[in-house]
Amino acid sequence: MATIYTLHPESPQAFKIEKIRKQLQKGAVMLYATDTVYAIGCDLQSKSAIQRVRQLKKLSNDKPLTFLCLSLSNIAQYAYVSDPAYRTMRHLIPGPYTFILPATKLVPKLVMNPKRKTTGIRVPDHAVCQALLQNLGNPIISTSAHVGDMDETYLSRYELFDALDKQVDIIIDSEADPSYLASTILDMTADEPIVRRKGLGFDVVEQLATISVG
Numbered sequence: 001m002a003t004i005y006t007l008h009p010e011s012p013q014a015f016k017i018e019k020i021r022k023q024l025q026k027g028a029v030m031l032y033a034t035d036t037v038y039a040i041g042c043d044l045q046s047k048s049a050i051q052r053v054r055q056l057k058k059l060s061n062d063k064p065l066t067f068l069c070l071s072l073s074n075i076a077q078y079a080y081v082s083d084p085a086y087r088t089m090r091h092l093i094p095g096p097y098t099f100i101l102p103a104t105k106l107v108p109k110l111v112m113n114p115k116r117k118t119t120g121i122r123v124p125d126h127a128v129c130q131a132l133l134q135n136l137g138n139p140i141i142s143t144s145a146h147v148g149d150m151d152e153t154y155l156s157r158y159e160l161f162d163a164l165d166k167q168v169d170i171i172i173d174s175e176a177d178p179s180y181l182a183s184t185i186l187d188m189t190a191d192e193p194i195v196r197r198k199g200l201g202f203d204v205v206e207q208l209a210t211i212s213v214g
Contacts, residue, residue: 005171007174009174010127012127012174024136029056030170030172031145031164031172032172033126034142035125038145040164043138050110050111051110053143057147065110065120065141066141067121068123070134075099085099094123094130097123128172144182184201184202
C-alpha cells in the first residue's frame with residue numbers, strides 16, 4: 001500500500017517534499033500530478049525504479065521515456081540544444097511541452113530512444129513538480145498514469161489512486177483532478193521544430209512562426 005502525501009498545490013510543504021526525496025533516492029516509484037496528466041515516475045538515476053515503471057506500464061526497453069527537468073539550463077546537461085531550438089524553447093518553458101532532443105551521455109540507456117539516441121524532456125509549470133526536482137537534484141521520469149483498460153476520459157484522481165495504490169510506493173495528492181490532455185510534443189532534432197503531437201499549449205505553439213506541424 002502506497003504512502004499518500006497531500007501537498008499544497010502552490011506552496012508544497014518542505015518537510016513532506018524532503019520525505020518524498022528520501023524515498024525516491026531509495027528507488028521508490030510514485031504517482032503524482034503534473035501540469036498536464038497525472039504521471040508515474042521515479043528518480044532518473046534509479047535503474048531499478050525505471051524498470052518497475054516499465055513493468056507497470058508494460059513498456060519494452062526500446063520504448064523511450066520522458067523525464068522532467070528543473071529548467072532550460074538543466075536540460076542542457078541531458079540533451080544537445082541547438083541555437084534555433086534554444087530560441088524556441090525559451091518561449092515555451094516552463095509549460096506543457098515535451099521536447100525531443102539528441103541525448104547526452106548523462107541520459108540512461110533505459111530512458112532514451114535506442115535507435116535515434118534521442119530523449120523526451122519537459123520543464124513543468126507546476127509547483128509540486130518544481131519543488132520535487134529542486135529537492136531531489138535529479139530529473140524525474142514522467143509517463144502517463146493511465147494503465148491498461150483505465151478510462152482516460154472520466155477517471156477522477158481518487159479512482160486513479162485506488163487503481164494504483166498497490167503498484168506504487170508514493171501517491172502525491174496535490175488536491176486537483178487530472179487533466180485529460182497530454183503535452184504537445186515538439187521534435188527539436190531537425191533544422192526547424194516539428195509538432196509530433198498536438199496537446200495542451202498547442203495554441204501558443206501555433207503563434208510561433210518557426211514551428212511546422214508534422
